[in-house]
Amino acid sequence: MTTATRVPADPWPAPRASGPVRAVVRVPGSKSGTNRALILAAAADGVSRLRGALRSRDTLLMAGALRTLGVGVDTEPSPGATGADWVVRGGLGHGDGGPVAVDCGNAGTVARFTPALAALTRADTRFDGDPQMRERPLTPLLDALRQLGAVIDGDAMPFTIHGKGRVPGGSVTVDASGSSQLISGLLLAAPGYDRGVEVSHVGGRLPSGPYLDMTVTDLRAAGATVEATPASTGRPPVWRVAPGPLRAHDRAIEPDLNSAAPFLAAAVATGGEVLIPDWPEVTTQPGRMLPALLEQMGAHAERTPAGMRVRAGDGLHGLDADLGDVGEAAPVLTALAVLADSPSRLRGIAHLRLHETDRLAALADQLGRLGADITVTEDGLAIRPAPLRGARLDPLADHRLAMTYAVVGLAVPGVTVDDIATTGKTVPEFPAMWAAMLAGPHLASDNTG
The missing domain is CATH 3.65.10.10 (Enolpyruvate transferase domain)
Known part of the structure; x- marks a missing residue:
């Protein structure tokens, strides 16, 4: 899939986390x-x-x-x-x-x-x-x-x-x-x-x-x-x-569980903890599968009366999973996979070639600029651990890719993102929400030891 030729404005410097993210993030409607x-x-x-x-x-x-x-x-x-x-x-x-x-x-x-x-x-x-x-x-x-x-x-x-x-x-x-x-x-x-x-x-x-x-x-x-x-x-x-x-x-309208993905991933990427309020107890949204996938990567997830709470575990591990039913989460899971300590295999997502851009090719190419070792397979991606460095990344007018690069930027210094405004497709004011997450508000558990 081709994309329109664009002249990007000054890129957005993806903030690097100074420590574990510990925040409450209220995401917009689905x-x-x-x-x-x-x-x-x-x-x-x-x-x-x-x-x-x-x-x-x-x-x-x-x-x-x-x-x-x-x-x-x-x-x-x-x-x-x-x-x-x-x-x-x-x-x-x-x-x-x-x-x-x-x-x-x-x-x-x-x-x-x-x-x-x-x-x-x-x-x-x-x-x-x-x-x-x-x-x-x-x-x-x-x-x-x-x-x-x-x-x-x-x-x-x-x-x-x-x-x-x-x-x-x-x-x-x-x-x-x-x-x-x-x-x-x-x-x-x-x-x-x-x-x-x-x-x-x-x-x-x-x-x-x-x-x-x-x-x-x-x-x-x-x-x-x-x-x-x-x-x-x-x-x-x-x-x-x-x-x-x-x-x-x-x-x-329920909160958008797909849009919660980068914020929950921030907890895992930084060794922290994020709470998404009003997470529905029963829902048809595919994003309901995300917490279980994060648990497979080493995180801890719990739905509480206050919402969905995800906190990092002892490490960030690779993921081998069929994401055919939850393809919208694949880009953010790829961001975590390039930060993980073991290989990942994301399957069942050949259809991502036909989204806002060819997401499989774009993830391999753009994250490859950081040094990530990603191979496009017939139905997904194979990711192996590799040293990462900063680079300028283009989301190709794809909101999910822009959010993915923000997640990687939490752990990799020097990541900048062209056209961060493309996140407005589904998450209005994403840069401001991202900055607010990094600033808090702190979770109650911060004060309980």
């Missing part, structure tokens, strides 16, 4: 939860309020896309919480209009969730985005929408959907081995299709399965009837969503 909730609220009749939702580039792009499709979306302050309340006045597909244009930026959820809704409007909607977005998997989604009855010009971005006010729906097969969002995008709009939608996955390994669990859970919470049949011998996984109205409702 991007995945916010954007799914926005989609479902847009398709419902009535007014929904999303409390503590994330306000970042990706969610602002989603809100803008829905406004383009005729949905009322406003924000209000969220007292006592990080983020904002989104107020959504649903009722998609009732107006005439167009042509209109949707800017997807580099947000996969916008590019893959909104086209199926646009087919229900009466507008000609053109979709485009950042140069990187033009290379991310979309063709299987567009092919599936055509099979369901949508009228579309183009096989990749930019493309135009000619909304007719209704979509027949029915059964369709999709190769979603590039992204589970290709299926989620169909399911989220399915209640508005005449016959609903039945989706079967065919092709390679389906990545990030927990995100499909999140989609199913959120659909049911909005009143949809959903059946999910797991894969069995000789049969692919199948999802069925019946036609019917969605109900407007208020919901609280």
